[in-house]
Amino acid sequence: MTDGQEPPFWRRKRLEEMTAQEWESLCDGCGRCCLVKLEEETDEGGPGPIHYTSIGCRLFDEATCHCADYENRQARVPDCVRLTPAEVRSLRWLPPTCGYRLVAEGRDLAWWHPLVSGDPETVHRAGVSARGRVAANEDDVPDEQSVDFIVEWPRRWPRGAKGPRPPAPMDKPARRSYSPTRK
Numbered sequence: 001m002t003d004g005q006e007p008p009f010w011r012r013k014r015l016e017e018m019t020a021q022e023w024e025s026l027c028d029g030c031g032r033c034c035l036v037k038l039e040e041e042t043d044e045g046g047p048g049p050i051h052y053t054s055i056g057c058r059l060f061d062e063a064t065c066h067c068a069d070y071e072n073r074q075a076r077v078p079d080c081v082r083l084t085p086a087e088v089r090s091l092r093w094l095p096p097t098c099g100y101r102l103v104a105e106g107r108d109l110a111w112w113h114p115l116v117s118g119d120p121e122t123v124h125r126a127g128v129s130a131r132g133r134v135a136a137n138e139d140d141v142p143d144e145q146s147v148d149f150i151v152e153w154p155r156r157w158p159r160g161a162k163g164p165r166p167p168a169p170m171d172k173p174a175r176r177s178y179s180p181t182r183k
């Protein structure tokens with residue numbers, strides 16, 4: 001750094017080196033990982049592609065994009081994954097925008113991450129979060145109907161969400177004036 005300031009922790013520490021508080025703060029609060037996922041089987045019975053759905057976990061609070069019982073989540077939802085550095089590097093379904101995945105891949109956080117913006121709402125404003133995109137609660141959808149809820153957006157970056165700064169506001173189209181002509 002030329003200004004003599006130390007880089008923020010996520011740029012200089014490995015996942016294993018972070019304090020518990022730093023680790024927790026790396027979560028951007030998008031809630032994408034709290035959507036139900038479906039794993040296909042290959043013809044040989046092996047693991048196939050994993051699909052996201054718009055079905056929320058039974059403890060997912062869509063309005064806040066937080067877990068309704070974070071402390072007891074694994075007792076209440078046994079297949080809820082408690083992320084560790086090893087899990088972050090091996091899970092096949094973490095969304096490309098996930099703060100843990102970005103740091104594990106040696107990439108920087110984007111402008112809307114609360115650690116960068118200082119504002120927990122920017123993850124929603126950037127269109128990254130699951131707010132407003134949950135179609136059903138897992139308790140209300142029979143397993144055989146889950147496939148009808150498959151969605152692609154959690155695997156993508158929303159437009160304008162990449163990079164260290166928010167996109168510049170669109171320029172207003174130039175006003176044109178017309179005057180009648182006769183030839």
Ligand code: SF4
Binds near residue numbers: 028
């Ligand atoms: S996908 Fe990653 S950043 Fe988003 S809520 Fe889950 S753990 Fe946090």
Ligand code: SF4
Binds near residue numbers: 035060
């Ligand atoms: S138990 Fe909580 S943290 Fe785990 S998937 Fe469900 S809502 Fe998310």
